[in-house]
Every structure is written in C-alpha cells, then in structure tokens.
Amino acid sequence: MDLNSTPKLAPGCRLHPTDSILLIPEGTLNLTGPTREILSKLDGNKNVTTVVTELVAQFEGADAKEIESDVLNVLSRLQQRGVVRA
Amino acid sequence: MSSISSNPSPQPGSPLSLIAELTHRCPLHCLYCSNPIEMQRAETELSTADWKRVFQQAAQMGVLHLHLTGGEPLARRDLPELIRAGRDAGLYINMITSGVGLTEERLAALVEAGLEHLQLSFQDIEEMAANHIAGTRAHAIKLALVPVLKKYPLAFTINLVVHRMNLDHLEEFIALAEELGPDRLEIAHVQYYGWALKNRSLLMPTEEQVMRSLPIVEAAKERLKGKIHLEAVFPDYFGSFPKACVGGWGRQMMLIDPAGQALPCHSAAVIPGLTFDNVREHDLEWIWNSSSAFQRFRGDAWMSDTCLSCPRKEKDFGGCRCQAFMLTGDPDAIDPVCSLSPHHGLLMELRVSQPEVLPIWRD
Numbered sequence: 001m002d003l004n005s006t007p008k009l010a011p012g013c014r015l016h017p018t019d020s021i022l023l024i025p026e027g028t029l030n031l032t033g034p035t036r037e038i039l040s041k042l043d044g045n046k047n048v049t050t051v052v053t054e055l056v057a058q059f060e061g062a063d064a065k066e067i068e069s070d071v072l073n074v075l076s077r078l079q080q081r082g083v084v085r086a
Numbered sequence: 087m088s089s090i091s092s093n094p095s096p097q098p099g100s101p102l103s104l105i106a107e108l109t110h111r112c113p114l115h116c117l118y119c120s121n122p123i124e125m126q127r128a129e130t131e132l133s134t135a136d137w138k139r140v141f142q143q144a145a146q147m148g149v150l151h152l153h154l155t156g157g158e159p160l161a162r163r164d165l166p167e168l169i170r171a172g173r174d175a176g177l178y179i180n181m182i183t184s185g186v187g188l189t190e191e192r193l194a195a196l197v198e199a200g201l202e203h204l205q206l207s208f209q210d211i212e213e214m215a216a217n218h219i220a221g222t223r224a225h226a227i228k229l230a231l232v233p234v235l236k237k238y239p240l241a242f243t244i245n246l247v248v249h250r251m252n253l254d255h256l257e258e259f260i261a262l263a264e265e266l267g268p269d270r271l272e273i274a275h276v277q278y279y280g281w282a283l284k285n286r287s288l289l290m291p292t293e294e295q296v297m298r299s300l301p302i303v304e305a306a307k308e309r310l311k312g313k314i315h316l317e318a319v320f321p322d323y324f325g326s327f328p329k330a331c332v333g334g335w336g337r338q339m340m341l342i343d344p345a346g347q348a349l350p351c352h353s354a355a356v357i358p359g360l361t362f363d364n365v366r367e368h369d370l371e372w373i374w375n376s377s378s379a380f381q382r383f384r385g386d387a388w389m390s391d392t393c394l395s396c397p398r399k400e401k402d403f404g405g406c407r408c409q410a411f412m413l414t415g416d417p418d419a420i421d422p423v424c425s426l427s428p429h430h431g432l433l434m435e436l437r438v439s440q441p442e443v444l445p446i447w448r449d
Contacts, residue, residue: 011241023151025180025202026151
C-alpha cells in the first residue's frame with residue numbers, strides 16, 4: 001500500500017449503513033477513530049493521495065502528514081486482514 | 087443450595103446472526119452432516135412469505151448476518167427471492183452450498199439478488215476419496231465451479247473439512263485450496279453431532295494426527311497472510327477447556343429449521359424435554375426473549391458449582407450442552423471436554439480408541 005495505490009473494499013465486505021462496523025464474511029470489524037471515514041471514501045478509482053486530500057479538506061486544521069500516515073497505516077492493516085484490496 | 091452468586095435470568099442482548107436452514111433436501115450425503123438424524127420433509131418447509139417475514143423481523147432485532155444453509159439451499163426454487171428479501175431487510179447474505187446444480191446463470195441471478203459470500207466445502211484431494219465422504223460424485227463439480235465463482239463480485243470461502251481419513255495429507259489439501267484461490271480458507275474439524283456422531287469412530291483423528299497438523303496450519307497462516315485469510319479451529323475433543331459453543335446458549339445466534347422451528351443451535355433437538363417454538367406462530371423477538379428452549383441454558387442458573395465458581399464461565403459459557411448430553415446423558419453436566427469434568431476420562435479414551443469400519447451416509 002502506497003500513495004499511488006487505488007484501494008477498495010474486498011468483495012463481500014461493506015460498511016454498515018449507520019454503525020461504525022465493517023460487515024465481512026463470518027463477522028464484523030469494529031472501526032475505531034477515522035477508519036469508517038477513510039473506508040467510505042474508497043471506490044477503486046481514487047488513489048491514496050486523493051483520499052488523503054479529501055480528508056485534509058474535511059478535517060480543518062488537521063495535520064496533512066499525520067493523516068497521510070494514519071491512512072496508509074489503516075489501509076495496510078486492513079489489507080493484511082484481507083478486507084481491503086489495492 | 088449454592089452459595090456462589092449466579093445470574094439466573096439475564097436480559098438477552100440481540101442475536102447477531104440467523105442461520106436459516108432453508109431445506110434438509112441435499113444432493114450430498116456427507117458422513118459428517120450436521121443436520122439432525124430426523125430431518126424435516128419437503129412438504130413441511132416454510133413458504134417464501136414466511137421466510138421473508140422472518141428476515142425482516144431478524145433485521146429489526148439487530149441481526150447482522152444471515153446464513154442460508156440446508157441441506158442444499160439451491161433446492162429452493164425461490165432462493166433469489168429469499169436473498170433479495172434478506173438484503174432489502176439490511177442483512178449480510180452468506181450461503182453455504184455444495185455447488186451441485188449451480189449453473190453460471192443461476193449464480194449470476196443470486197449475486198444480482200444480493201448474495202455477498204459463498205462457502206464451498208471440499209471433502210478431500212482425490213476425487214474418489216472426496217466422493218466417498220460426500221456419498222455422491224460432487225468433487226469434480228465443485229472444482230469446475232471455482233473459476234466461474236471468481237468472475238463474480240462476492241467473497242468466496244473454501245472450507246476444508248478434516249478428519250481421520252484426510253488429516254494426514256493436510257499440506258496437499260491446503261495446496262489444492264491455495265491453487266483454487268479463495269478469499270478465505272477455513273480448516274474445519276468435523277464436529278461430532280448429527281450424522282458425524284454416528285460416524286465418530288471412523289472420523290475422529292488420533293491425537294498424533296492432530297498434533298502433527300498444528301504446525302502445518304500455523305505455517306500456512308503465515309505463508310498466506312495478506313493473500314488468503316485462513317481460519318482454523320482446534321478440535322475441541324482434544325482440548326482441556328470447552329469451546330464457547332455458538333457464543334453461548336441464546337446469546338448470539340438463532341437457527342430456524344426448514345419447518346420453522348427456532349433452535350438455539352444446530353443440534354439442540356437432541357436434548358430431551360426442550361420445546362421449540364415456531365416462526366409460523368410467534369415473531370422472532372418473542373421467541374428470542376421468551377421461548378423456553380432459549381431460556382433453558384441462558385445465564386448460569388443451570389451450572390454446577392464447578393462452573394459457577396470458574397472465571398472461564400464468561401469465556402466459554404459452560405461449553406456445549408448438546409455435547410454434555412450426548413457424552414454423559416445429562417444436559418446440565420459439565421462439558422466433558424473440560425479437564426475439570428468428572429467425565430473428562432471419556433474423551434481421553436476416545437482420543438486413543440480404534441476405529442470401527444462401517445460408514446453411515448446421511449439420507
């Protein structure tokens with residue numbers, strides 16, 4: 001996972017319409033902090049840089065570098081878990 | 087009278103998953119089938135409208151996952167309609183299938199209706215051996231289905247069912263699954279209920295087999311990380327503590343059988359004296375909160391002092407009631423898997439016993 005990757009949720013994984021959980025095969029993942037917000041922006045077309053830019057615009061005063069590392073961190077972890085593809 | 091504090095009638099939270107046994111009809115006759123020995127006949131099956139109502143009620147109660155199973159769910163002609171009803175209600179739709187009869191046209195219709203996850207199990211590596219376990223010629227059909235499945239946007243799990251007859255070539259079995267390239271891989275030891283209990287002496291691996299398999303599973307987990315999510319469950323007959331069967335009785339899931347009976351687990355009907363309410367007469371929420379079968383082992387009032395005073399009771403909820411009954415004749419007994427059970431010796435004997443040789447295929 002890097003800034004040029006175009007991540008998306010793996011098949012059979014989707015966000016719960018209201019709660020901060022990801023519905024996955026045979027279970028759920030509780031999404032903490034900004035994770036739900038990050039995942040809701042993935043569409044398989046946008047790259048990570050675009051996702052970060054959108055989040056920076058959305059959270060006024062947030063540190064862009066910090067968001068970037070958060071996003072890469074979250075997405076790499078979820079990729080390892082098999083619920084995000086890049 | 088116990089002096090240890092107990093919590094006899096807790097308010098249940100919402101169930102998280104609903105298992106819908108749509109039918110007990112099945113083209114396979116697996117030696118380890120978890121269906122009850124007394125299966126429901128086709129003419130007793132719930133109607134399309136009944137199932138739709140049940141799915142809506144489940145979603146309203148907070149259920150997240152719907153597991154469509156059987157028998158073979160494809161035996162229901164109304165399957166796409168049922169899937170759509172579940173999705174429209176907001177449920178996550180999983181289907182457990184043999185794949186027999188699943189043409190690409192039918193698959194496309196199921197995915198279009200909202201199917202999100204499909205589970206296909208394999209019985210062995212070699213066709214002959216696999217078909218022997220399944221009691222029919224299904225292995226080649228399953229293999230041919232995989233490339234078709236992968237064209238569609240749904241999660242795909244391969245389930246390797248392991249037991250005495252195939253555990254020794256687990257490495258090759260995993261390699262076969264790896265080649266087929268699922269999103270998820272489950273290595274599932276046979277659980278000894280239903281038809282599997284009848285065939286236990288044939289299916290139960292030796293302790294040496296189990297011990298040899300553990301590092302193989304760990305190595306596969308490491309190797310497949312980030313590619314295929316592997317889940318494996320240690321067979322509880324070889325444990326020292328019981329499993330948290332179905333996440334605790336009446337705590338997380340409910341099962342509706344083909345005729346509409348609501349059960350706390352797949353095999354609850356083996357326990358004498360339980361009465362199962364039917365979704366034809368009651369709504370799901372009433373059943374969950376008030377049906378006597380769901381109350382029977384909810385909380386800890388039924389537990390022995392050994393379990394009541396044990397800190398693990400919040401982890402395993404007293405283990406499996408069906409197993410306790412089947413092995414000791416007493417459904418309130420400590421699960422004999424537990425090393426604190428006075429019956430634990432039964433399992434120690436089973437771990438070393440010799441197999442009988444006559445298989446019994448399910449109807």
